[in-house]
Amino acid sequence: MKIGVIGAGNIGATLAKKLAASGHEVKLANSKGPDSIRELASDAGATAASKEEAVRGVEAIVVSIPFARLPELASLLAQVPADVVVIDTSNYYPFRDEEIKEVDSGKPESVWVSEQIGRPVVKAWNALLAETLVSKGQPASAPSRIAIPVAGDDGQAKALVRRLVEETGFEALDAGSLIDSWRQQPGTPAYCTELHLDELTSALATADKALAPLNRDALMTFFMSEKDLTHEKVVAKNRALTTNVSA
Numbered sequence: 001m002k003i004g005v006i007g008a009g010n011i012g013a014t015l016a017k018k019l020a021a022s023g024h025e026v027k028l029a030n031s032k033g034p035d036s037i038r039e040l041a042s043d044a045g046a047t048a049a050s051k052e053e054a055v056r057g058v059e060a061i062v063v064s065i066p067f068a069r070l071p072e073l074a075s076l077l078a079q080v081p082a083d084v085v086v087i088d089t090s091n092y093y094p095f096r097d098e099e100i101k102e103v104d105s106g107k108p109e110s111v112w113v114s115e116q117i118g119r120p121v122v123k124a125w126n127a128l129l130a131e132t133l134v135s136k137g138q139p140a141s142a143p144s145r146i147a148i149p150v151a152g153d154d155g156q157a158k159a160l161v162r163r164l165v166e167e168t169g170f171e172a173l174d175a176g177s178l179i180d181s182w183r184q185q186p187g188t189p190a191y192c193t194e195l196h197l198d199e200l201t202s203a204l205a206t207a208d209k210a211l212a213p214l215n216r217d218a219l220m221t222f223f224m225s226e227k228d229l230t231h232e233k234v235v236a237k238n239r240a241l242t243t244n245v246s247a
């Protein structure tokens, strides 16, 4: 499949590498332009592209840029045919991103993104840490893989994204429609807790919409104050605060 990835950071570049390794033809773009990511793209098995090139002639586009910058992609994506699937990996952290009142008032993040860019999105790969994506994927034959949620309103688009998620080494759980995708946002039990399929199913079901932003902010305050923060500590703390699954 031909895939464009917008955003060449922790998540975008890793997804480009994994999707290229699965046999897809991947174009990778950032904001500074292709010359700034030639080596990165080549190491990933992808082609460095401008944003305009990256979205041309592809079947799927992954957008993996900071949350508050997503509206900048509206005019770019307006040129893209309606049947191209757009995948949103983003998460909103008000301390880091500019504060967005609608999201603070409860609009699910990816609903806001979809409105801002003027087209449907499927939310995927947002609920795992970059380090999990880099190092914890396993082949489909592995006995117990980490599962991640995939939310969206179009069944066909979601099926395509679930296949791509599986190819990157994770079980893809259908997490329902985009309006329900708050269940996989920061501060929920499904978010960056490295659960298996049955655990993730119950995590999504037990999520508390009012509690999630409070958990999100409490976790961030804790992580920022912690010396020697490791990946394992982040996952363990996420689990301890939001789930009944021990690390």
Ligand SMILES: NC(=O)c1ccc[n+]([C@@H]2O[C@H](COP(=O)([O-])OP(=O)(O)OC[C@H]3O[C@@H](n4cnc5c(N)ncnc54)[C@H](OP(=O)(O)O)[C@@H]3O)[C@@H](O)[C@H]2O)c1
Residues within 6 Å of the ligand: 006, 007, 008, 009, 010, 011, 012, 029, 030, 031, 032, 033, 051, 064, 065, 066, 067, 069, 072, 073, 089, 090, 091, 092, 125, 126, 127, 128, 129, 130, 131
């Ligand atoms: N890091 C994680 O653990 C993690 C996990 C799950 C989901 N996420 C989410 O995934 C998204 C990406 O996260 P990240 O950690 O990969 O970010 P990152 O490392 O900071 O990389 C961001 C990338 O976005 C590009 N970018 C910014 N504005 C752009 C624009 N207007 N047009 C094109 N490219 C633009 C940047 O390019 P330039 O450098 O050229 O500006 C950079 O390549 C975020 O929404 C984040 O919340 C992150």
